[in-house]
Amino acid sequence: MNRRSTVILLLAAAIFSLVLLSGCHRATPQPPSPYAPAWKAAFRSELDTLGYMPRYDLTFHISPENGWLDGEAKLTYSHREPGNWHALYFRLYPNLSRYGGSMEINGTTVNGTAVPITYEAHRTALKVPIPETLPPNQKVHVDIKYTLKWPSKGDGVYTEFGESGKVLMLPEAYPILAVPQATDSSDPKWNLEMPAPWGDVLFSQSALYKATVTVPKDMVIAASGTEITRTVSGPSATSVWVTGPAREFAMIMSRSFKTYTTEAYGTRVTSYFVPSDAEAGKVAAEYSAAALRIYSDKIVPYPFTDFRVVEAPLTYHGMEYPEMNALGFGLYRRQRYSLEFLVAHEVGHQWWYNMVGNDQIRYPWLDEGLTEYNTVLYYEAIYGKHGVPSSGSLIKNRWMAPYKLLVARGEDSSLDKPTTEYKAKDYEVLAYAKAALFFNAIREEIGDDAYDRFLTTYATRMRWKISTPDYLLSAVEESSQHNVKPLYDKWILGR
Ligand SMILES: [Zn+2]
Incomplete structure (x- = not known):
C-alpha cells in the first residue's frame, strides 16, 4: 500500500465516521404512513393529526359469475369517549330490503x-361483544369474516346495490361500524336507525381504509381512494387501495368499462364509461374536474390524489361515495342535458358528506341542501352571474318553481324530520329544493363574501366530523355577524 492510498483510506474512514456520528444525532425517521399515496403531497402532513381515526383493513375475493364475495373486515378502533364499553355495533347495509343483498357473518374475533x-x-346491525370491556383511551381490534351475495337485476333497472347492465355496484359491502352517541350510562347509544326507501342510507364516521380486492383479471374496478398495486396471478388480479378519511370504501366494476383521465389542481380525475358513451364519459371527467377546482377555491382544497366518476345503473340519478361519484346511464344518453348539473351536485358531496358528515337520515336537508346550492357557485364560476344558463334561472326553475307548486297543493312542510317521515313524492322538492332555497336566503341576507367565509369556516371546523344544524348555524353567524335563526325557523322548521 503506498502513501497516497493510505491517505485516501484515512479520509474515507473519517468521512464514514462523520456520517455515522451525524446519523446518531438524527431522530429516528417515522415510517411513511400507508395512507400517504391517497393524499396530494401538499396535504400529507394532515395524516399526522388523524391517529384517532378508525382504521379498516378490508379483503374482498369477488366472484362476479356466482354473484357473491368472500370478505374479511379488520377494524382497529380507538375508544376516545367516556365510559367502559361492552360491545361495538356494526351496520350490515347489504341486508336492507331496498339493497336486496345477503351478508352472513362466518366468524368474529375481538383482540384475537x-x-x-x-x-x-332486521339483520342490518351486528352486535359484537367485547370480552374484557373497552375502557376509554384503549384500542380494540375486531376481525369479521363474512360472505356477501348481491342481487342481479335486469338492464335499465335502477340498481344502487348489485349487478345491472353489466355493472356491479358494491357500496358498503362490508360491516361498517355504527355511530356511537354518548349517554349517561357506560355504553353509548349506537345509531341503528332504519333508512327510508328513498334518500341516503349511510351514516358513519370518517375512517382510513386499506382494501385488497381480488377479481377476474379483465374486470375494471373504480373504487374510493388510490390504487397502489395491482398484480395478476392466473385468471385473477389483486389490487390494493388506500383512502384518505372516508365515510366508506365503495366499489363499482365492469368488464366493459373504458377510462379517460384528466386533472384538477393535481388530482387525477378518472372517468369510467361503456364504450358507446365515450364522448359523454370524457365530458363527465371535465365537468368533474371543473367542479373540483371551483369548490376547492370557494370552500377548502380537495386534498386527495384521485377522484373517479363512473357511469352506473342509476337511470338519471347520481350517487356520491368518498373520492368517487356514480351517475346514471340516462345522463350519458337521453338526459345528457342534465349531466353537468348532476356532476356539479355530486362533486359538492365530497365536501358536504365525505368531509363534513351528518346523519343523512335524521337531517337529510343538511348535506343535500348545501350540496344542491353548491351548484350555484359552479354555474356562476363557469357561466358568470348573468350568463346562460344562469344561477338565477337555476334558483327560479329548479327550486322555486317546484316548491311553489308544492305550497299551492298545500303540501309544504317542516324539514326538521327524518327521511322516513317524508312522503316519497315530496322528498326531493323539500330536502333538496326547499333546503337549497334556505341557503339562497342565507346568502342573500349575509352577502356573497360572508357566504364564502361561512363555507370555509364550516368545512375547516367540521372537517371529518359529524355536523348538526347547530354547528351549521353557528358557523354562519360567526362568519357573517348576522342572526339567521329567523331564516332557519322559516325555511327549516316551517314556523
Ligand atoms: Zn345529493
Whole structure:
C-alpha cells in the first residue's frame, strides 16, 4: 500500500465516521404512513393529526359469475369517549330490503378471541361483544369474516346495490361500524336507525381504509381512494387501495368499462364509461374536474390524489361515495342535458358528506341542501352571474318553481324530520329544493363574501366530523355577524 492510498483510506474512514456520528444525532425517521399515496403531497402532513381515526383493513375475493364475495373486515378502533364499553355495533347495509343483498357473518374475533355475535335491526346491525370491556383511551381490534351475495337485476333497472347492465355496484359491502352517541350510562347509544326507501342510507364516521380486492383479471374496478398495486396471478388480479378519511370504501366494476383521465389542481380525475358513451364519459371527467377546482377555491382544497366518476345503473340519478361519484346511464344518453348539473351536485358531496358528515337520515336537508346550492357557485364560476344558463334561472326553475307548486297543493312542510317521515313524492322538492332555497336566503341576507367565509369556516371546523344544524348555524353567524335563526325557523322548521 503506498502513501497516497493510505491517505485516501484515512479520509474515507473519517468521512464514514462523520456520517455515522451525524446519523446518531438524527431522530429516528417515522415510517411513511400507508395512507400517504391517497393524499396530494401538499396535504400529507394532515395524516399526522388523524391517529384517532378508525382504521379498516378490508379483503374482498369477488366472484362476479356466482354473484357473491368472500370478505374479511379488520377494524382497529380507538375508544376516545367516556365510559367502559361492552360491545361495538356494526351496520350490515347489504341486508336492507331496498339493497336486496345477503351478508352472513362466518366468524368474529375481538383482540384475537372468538366472540358470539347477534344480529339486530332486521339483520342490518351486528352486535359484537367485547370480552374484557373497552375502557376509554384503549384500542380494540375486531376481525369479521363474512360472505356477501348481491342481487342481479335486469338492464335499465335502477340498481344502487348489485349487478345491472353489466355493472356491479358494491357500496358498503362490508360491516361498517355504527355511530356511537354518548349517554349517561357506560355504553353509548349506537345509531341503528332504519333508512327510508328513498334518500341516503349511510351514516358513519370518517375512517382510513386499506382494501385488497381480488377479481377476474379483465374486470375494471373504480373504487374510493388510490390504487397502489395491482398484480395478476392466473385468471385473477389483486389490487390494493388506500383512502384518505372516508365515510366508506365503495366499489363499482365492469368488464366493459373504458377510462379517460384528466386533472384538477393535481388530482387525477378518472372517468369510467361503456364504450358507446365515450364522448359523454370524457365530458363527465371535465365537468368533474371543473367542479373540483371551483369548490376547492370557494370552500377548502380537495386534498386527495384521485377522484373517479363512473357511469352506473342509476337511470338519471347520481350517487356520491368518498373520492368517487356514480351517475346514471340516462345522463350519458337521453338526459345528457342534465349531466353537468348532476356532476356539479355530486362533486359538492365530497365536501358536504365525505368531509363534513351528518346523519343523512335524521337531517337529510343538511348535506343535500348545501350540496344542491353548491351548484350555484359552479354555474356562476363557469357561466358568470348573468350568463346562460344562469344561477338565477337555476334558483327560479329548479327550486322555486317546484316548491311553489308544492305550497299551492298545500303540501309544504317542516324539514326538521327524518327521511322516513317524508312522503316519497315530496322528498326531493323539500330536502333538496326547499333546503337549497334556505341557503339562497342565507346568502342573500349575509352577502356573497360572508357566504364564502361561512363555507370555509364550516368545512375547516367540521372537517371529518359529524355536523348538526347547530354547528351549521353557528358557523354562519360567526362568519357573517348576522342572526339567521329567523331564516332557519322559516325555511327549516316551517314556523
Ligand atoms: Zn345529493
